[in-house]
Amino acid sequence: MSYQLNQNQKDYIDYLMSSGDYHLAYRYIAEQIDGAVQTGQVSRETQRWFEWAEHINGDYDTLINNYAREMAKLGSLINGSILTDQQFQAGSDVIAQSVLSSVLNSGEVPTTPKDIILIDIATGSQEMGTDPEDFPGTMIGYILFDTPTLDALILNDPESATWEKGLNIGEQVAKHVGVLSKQGVFIGGEGLVDLLAGERKMADLFDAAREIWENNGVQDILGEISEDAAGLYEQLSDDYGWAWNNPTAVIRELPPWLQDLLGVFDDLIAAASPLVLDIDGDGIELAALNGTGSVYWDIDLDDLGEASGWIAGGDGLLAIDLNADGKINDHSELFGDQTGSSNGFAALAAYDSNSDTAITSADAQFDDLLVWIDANGDGRSESAELHTLDDLSITSISLNYSSVNYTINGNEIKQESTFVINGQTRDVVDAWFTYDETNTVYAGDYQLDIQTLFLPSLRGFGSLPDLHIAMSQDATLLSMVKEVAAADVETMLSLAFDIKGKIEDILFRWAGVDDIDPAGRGGYIDARKMEFIEEILGREWVAGGQTNPQAGQADDLDAAFSAALAHVFGHILAQTSAATLFTGGAGYDIASASLTNTDVDDFIVTDAFSSTVSGSSGNEIFFYTPSEGAKTISDAGGVDTIVIADGIGAEDVRLWKSGSDLYLYMDGHSASVKIQYHFQSAYDNEVETLTFSDGTSLDLLENLTFTGTSAGGEYVLGLNNSDDTLIGMGGNDTLRGYTGNDTYVWNIGDGNDAIEDQDGTADVLEFGPGITADDVRFWKSGSDLMVYVGSESIKIDNHFHATYSNSIETATFTDDTVIDLLSNLTFTGTSAGEYVLGLHDSNDTLVGKEGNDTLRGYTGNDIYVWNIGDGVDTVDDSGGTADVLAFGPNITVDDVRFWKSGYDLMAYVGSESIKVKNHFHATYGQEVETATFEDSTTLDLLNNLTLTGTSAGEYVKGSEANDTLVGLGGNDTLQGYGGDDVLIGGDGVDSLYGGTGADTFLFEAISAFNDVDRIKDFSLTDGDMIDVADLLASYDPLTDAIEDFVWAVNAGSNTELYIDQDGAGTIEAWTKIATIEGVTGLTDEAALVSSGHLIAA
Template sequence: MAEDIKFPGFSIFSPNAWAATWGDWCGPGWSGGQRDADLSSEQMAAMPIARSIGPEGGEPRDSPIDKTCHEHDTAYQEADEQTGVDKDELKYEADKKLLEDLDALDWSQLSKTEQEYARQMKTAFILKKLAYEALSTNPNNHFYRFRDDLYRTEFEKITEGNRGDGSTSILDSIRDLLKRASMLLSPIVLDLDGDGIETTRESLTTFFDYDGNGFAESTGWVGADDGLLVRDINGNGWIDDGRELFGSETLLANGSKAAHGYLALAELDDNHDGMLNAADPAFATLMVWKDSDGDGTSLASELITLDQAGVQSISIIFTSPFLVDKNGNQHKQLGHYTTTSGETRLSADVWFQVNSMASFNVDVVSVPDDIAGMPFIQGMGNVRDLHQAMVRDDSLQWVVNQFSSARTLAERNAMIPSIIYKWTGVEDVDPTSRADTEIFGNVIGDARKLAAMEAITGENWYSIQHSPNPRPEAARTLLRAYDQFAEYIYGLLTAQTHLKPLYDKIEFTWDMDQMNFIGDLSGVAAAITETLAFDRWAGLGQLTEFVRTLKGIGLLAQVKTNEFQLAMDPLGSDVEQIINYSWAGLVATSAHDTLAGNSANNRLHGMGGNDILTGYDGDDLFNGGIGNDRLDGGSGNDTYLFERGAGQDEVMDYDAVGNGDVVQFAEGITSGELFVTRGARDLFLSYGSNDRITLCNWFVNDQYRIENFRFADGTLWGAASMDDRIIWPTATESSDILFSSAAADILNGLDGNDLIYAEAGNDTLDGGTGNDTLEGGTGDDTYLFGFGSGQDIVYDLDSTNGNQDRIILGVGIAPEQVKIGRDFQHLYLTLLGTSDQLTLKNWFIEPTARVEQVLFADTTMWDAASMESMANTVTEGADFLIGLAGDDLLVGLGGADLLYGEGGNDTLCGDGGDDTLAGGPGEDQLDGGVGNDLLQGGAGNDRYLFGRASGQDSVDDQGGQDTIQIAADLNPEDVRVWRDPWNLMLSITGTTDRLTLVNWVTVENNKVEQVLFADGTVWDVNLLSIVANTPTLLADYLTGDDGANSLDGQEGNDELLSGAGDDILIGGLGNDRLNGEAGDDLYLFRRGDGQDLLCDYDLQVGNCDTIQWGSDILPEEIQINLRGRDLVLSIAGTTDSVTILGWGNSVAARIEQLSFANGVVWNEAAIQSHLVITGTGGDDTLYGTAGNDILDAGPGNDTLYGFQPYSGTGNDTYLFRLGSGQDTISDNDSNLGNLDTLKMVGIAPSEATLHRSMTDNNVTTI
């Protein structure tokens, strides 16, 4: 069997790296060469089955695996031989049958090798099936056309640990640095078979797009026997994302996300009887998704009606027991449903473990050949694969091309931040935007580094203080993660470009002992040796880059490093030093290192520096050495060694409960000096003057706990005894984290922003001054709050029947001094005339989170019911008012109010203040009153009132036949209608009053259907569209269709968008933006027309767009400059200009000719001949084009390139003057006869000197 499955050597970047599962074929017989694509189906069917040895040894027998694969491969060949059928569909059916046959095998009769082979093959074909199903929803997509960009890529994501490029270890290390445990997202699950709700573990086999952002994340999932409650909202026959489930990602009527699935269900309970059944109209729209294959993709056969599922009714009443099943998925809310036979069965909102970093990009587009040949990096988190990203961003493609052509290490290093920022979509983030505003300032440096980490993990970062802005300790860890990621990206890009010849020489073969691929570096060693003999400096540079990138990619544990060192060390001490410095086996250096083991039993030694050591599977031994290290043992019985002076280390050990992990203390460290303390999540072991071990997530889950603590004198502590050894923290005047015992404790945080966690017992919690968070836990708890207490949060989650928690307000606080407020989730107690406020967290969404009483010093007592009633009392301040199920009248008075009508035909009036009015279901009337208000009618036929002094209001309407009622004192001629790309606006002439109809242009469901005046005039949708597209003397947004349009903006700063067709666009006076799109477009520009922007992106071959200059504009008046990517055409002596956006980046963005009234026409060559590429006066980087360019950078220390990767080279001229600064010219042109010129303007020969240094020539002015 070993010979049957041994692959020939392959490069890790070869498209055929996975010969056994690549494309059409699968079995060991194929891998061993026994079946061939040139055979007919009959010949293939006659080929022998590969032989293998079973689990008990003995003589070889026909491999059960290859027998299954033999049938699959024959079916593929039969499909190729047929005509007039969908061959791809036949192959897809063969893939499905292969998976079914593999599942049907008796795996106990397979050897360990056969099981491993079958498991990896099954994983590959599961993902191939996923990809087919995802793409087949679009009839214009063809699966096999995309397999290079989707199937292989996504297959590599799953099999990365066994493929050999090490990215899983590197990315997991980054994830751990960022302390990214799995996130939790939920849908409601129904127990369909009556044996309880079953789930699967998150293990890179099921992917689902919960938040609808185009990325399906690896997730825990529902078992095959149970079902998800779903609703196909868009009616496409699929469950696209979490918005069509009932859970944490369901959008409520107000646009916010549901806190959990039962709240989402509650909105469909029209008759408010506490259950959903046939009496509720929405009940008929619900279905059950029984995902029988567990792939996260809904097939039509998997979606069944409630009647087919036997569901009679679903209760929306739930309890909150917070159960965690064996697969780590949390059942936070439990309910029930009734079957058609009258049986009561379980429902639950299951919060699945979700790995947001392991994502599947579902919105795939075709990759053109030029990008397909460029370096590739798989996507992760919310970041697309590099090829997919470059298709969408030609500036990213350009900078990756620059990296590929860069000649020096310094140039390549300098480009990595730009590549990362563009690829992750954070280029425009303000670098200073993540500064800590309280104490420490901007310790993160460039905020784009943190934003990039958030993008690749798919999660926003927050500190333990719930701040998005890191403090020093967190910043060090975050920057360490970014640096490691930057090395990873540098390594992958370099391995596919400058070092590709070396990486192509690595040959991987299957290692039977480690059950993994191991790379042979013999070919690499021979190539570097040859370079050293020819040019030692070049050879040393090549070696340095190779060992650096091998480590950066994470390949050290999967290549034969010892053999490589033995081959290289005799070549000189400098060679030996380079290798040892970078990676001497799995022993780090004195620098900050990252070492990763494999599934074997590894010994990892950090030495000096702040190291990251990752062991994965196996019984690993860790010694972080000196420095603040992070140690991650993974599964297995791991041992962590700690000596005096080891620093402040973190241990992350997530493994099965009862596993035998050990913290071993070195000689001289006694149990008597160990100081045990705790944080909210972690346990801390301190000893000596500055040594500390952080056991991460100790209090989160028992699977994070180390089982044994051993001392050199034989003392042994177990995990169960550690809680008793904790030295509880005491309060200080700073920000503290305090914990209670199981008894009745009194906890006072004193000054500072404290976190106080109480457990069991009737505890008393007083945050003191500062903004504190108080969590009471179980028991009848008391919270103290008074003047000067700050802005505190109370979270009292206790489901005990008869529980009586209370808030005692300080002496001197009278009931009339306390204002009760609310929002959708929380209840607020505010002390009037102060900034003191107490937030009762989740009061309205979690019944078990309610505090039962508020007590005053004068013995006044408010119970929960009276507080809820007071929360809906209107004041002149900012109020949050919610109506009932019937027809409500809600008036906000003064302040920025939020009014929500709930069900019924409601009348909402904001009165004064900037208010938000949400009508909810029903036919509602909304009047924002004075102020800038947001009006949301929701479903139903709603009416919006608007008139003088209404302010600048916005209407966001989601359906129905809706009306805007204009005030009686206004006539149609008083109201102006206009638009932008998304919204329609109505403004009252002579005032600042304006009504914005949000997304009226782009979303059909957001349209308000009519505007009604008191005189009976009605403007319907058609009339509004026409009026909005009529030019005025103000700023207009005008559009055309795909025919031949003529658009004239007249005066004002207008935007004209003509669509396809041969169009005429006239901006007129003002600074306009003109978008011609496809077609042979004509742009008219006259003297005095201002500073216009022109965007004309047209890929059509032979396209000819023209700028027609006004009758008094002569050719000699036109000045042409290339500024960055844009071509600027200016009229001499005026401020008038036309800027052609993207002209320097893409041929498709160019205007082909300029036409003058005197008959002169400039084509592209003439435009090029007049072009001067100019700088800004700062430190610029200028790039030439394909032609003969003139580059004038002006003042500043500039870099000038006479070429660009898209266009080639030419005979270029570089202008240089006194005051031009210290410029660098790079002109890479190998064409014979090329003549480039450095023109010294105003500089005499006697004022310049010429000399050289290494590879460069330097010109200096005297």
């Protein structure tokens, strides 16, 4: 029963096809048949086929798409061509056209995907140049593990699949989809067998796949395909290398780190003998250890093939197939000293049944003897390479050998004799092959655990098989590695996880030394460490006949273990989520036992025993465990990284510069790292990067944060040409940022710090939490800027120096307030009397606070703030055109009395005062232009200023501007000088001098009748005026005659001025208010009013 498409559905599928959106057509069909899947009308397998087809044709970055594309490439490679991504996409489009056309033509979606799969296989294999059995579509559509977890792994972004999911399902999935990387993503770009690395058999995978498929009842679909695939990959194994348990390629040089370990052992050369026959008659030919023709061969019968010298040039090994398995397995089936005999001839003598000192057909086992001519030189016997003595017409082998001493390509010849072949006598020798007990591969049989394909592996050496082989044979070891592989970076580097301890335990378990008593090799070394070294090198440590090291020897062995741990540590991490710690990520090449895809040359792990860790000129990662205490890193070049474990984050690390050394302090963990000569550019000793447990990193070359302690008295130093951050912490510290745009951080409780900056155009003084701009008081002391917060302070040394460039440009606060520290600053004094200084060419604000202060703003338009209680202050300005005297709260213009004292302007508020020095000096330019009040009143201090005396007699002087002079009480002298002034004598007999300008002599009713003032310089010519309007409340200029109210009488050379307030005109009503000295002829009062010289109303 199929799903019938309606016309609208068919039209939409046709539209998507015509648009070339085949993957969307696949998705549409999968969505439309969802209900039919729920009812069983269409199988889930059919829907899954369309879902996966969408991913493949749409080239999604998912496991199923990557698998399909890489398997197709491998299939084309097998068939003699190279399939490109473009060709695959074109073929996928043709498949889509065929499948979708079939659906449209039939008008239905079939219940099962069998017919669709056949179209897929037929079209795809033709378009992509592969045989049908090699085309991945055969397996894609019919993997019948119908679980949501499997769908999530294959369809979703593989990164979202957890390790747990990958490991649980991977055992099934990997049997069809090949090798998965550590994140569950198919590894592309290389042959599958290459990707297996090590000694993994693809045939084993497909054998397991057949079993899975058969158990799920789909062998009719996949059985034949899997059989063909198994055979195919069995054939391929020879071509791709490292796919069989006995690879042909010998590592000719051990990794440097492994060679270093050998330095703690005696340099002994191992050798073992087999009998070698000169079959071709051109003399014995042997291959040198690690040279061309060297092979891996199990010499000491431990299931491990040692790199060894070997036969060459068509010569043969005398052998016997003891277990009748059709091949020569190891050295026990050759004739040499490893059989328990002193040499090969002695071993062969056991087969001389008639004791005639020759091996002939007369001996009982003559027919069992074989000659192995390793034609392809791979160290693996094949049936075509094994010959009986009769096959080669060998009739006798003489046991009468001679002792000799010569070498062939490093292989010693100690015994030689002859044999007869085709009637000719030739040499047979006991060749002592030189072999390497450390350079080994596993040669035994094992069942590969598919989970190991998901896990880190390590190349085995010495007595150790590759880690994936060991894990396949040891469930405990497997679970230990799984635990490491399953952790994310942050977990892995946490204190609780103890990654170093876990990897150390993995090494012990891998070497089979985990149950050994740590004290079992004396009291100077952990026996597990020592025996791990012995296992990985394949040899025992002996010195002077002793197997337990003394103190100095133990130190060397400890260092050897630490070196081994470091390299293995890095190699494991590179195959986990911690690969991100490596520059550009990393991988591991099991063949060469080295890191790949990274610039990292070495991985160094600190230990609890060494206080100094030395690097090389290469690119290194130093893995530091803070619980091991303080360390000194002495590097010698390269691009290096320190990785800090134990859960240490950036917030836990404090950087400190001392001379040319960089210190990393973990104050809460009693740990530190000193990077020696880090800042000494000539030595190239720097470490470039610090990586924390959460995977974040810090550049250690520039833009660093250097932090002091609470001790105080410290110099916190920055770098030249670097934008650093310096934090003094508690105590009185000096912060020196040198050149660069530096940030100086200050918090409440940091004490009295000094900043010594040297350059930069964007240096910042950064205030921490709980500090606002209102809490900060600035002060200029010489060329220094003082910043006060409560009882604490920051001194910016030479901030105002014209040539030193030591200034800090900006102050910032946590509420985002920013203050420019180069201009427009507010400088504030204290309750004591002091000089509050501003800046040249800067619009500053100066606040004296309590005490008798001098405020000196210098040039610029400065603001001088004065509040009630600020005492007797002096403003000593030096220039500017818009200086301001700003009065604070609760002061109005009526509260202020201005007074001119010499060139100074005095402003009195109650018993306090402000003196504006030289305010009235014509040339000094020290005037303050304006006074302001909180009620927004503004007072011009240059013009129309009211200068007021007191109740005592005094000299009230004006300026050259238009002033108002008020005498108040006492016998005062008021002198207006220049300008159009107003003079008010007040009480007392006052002398009024208007000076130049059109001055006004103003009389007030409250005081005019008490005394007679003297007007000293009244001048009609200057336009002077006498204002008596306040005295004439009853005068109406429209109806009254001025003569009835004002009477000017000549008195000698003077004029006397009388007032009649009510205008009655009686003699008794007139009151003399002033004498106008030196002037007569003012008796026409009406004329004075009309000319404006007398103001009466």
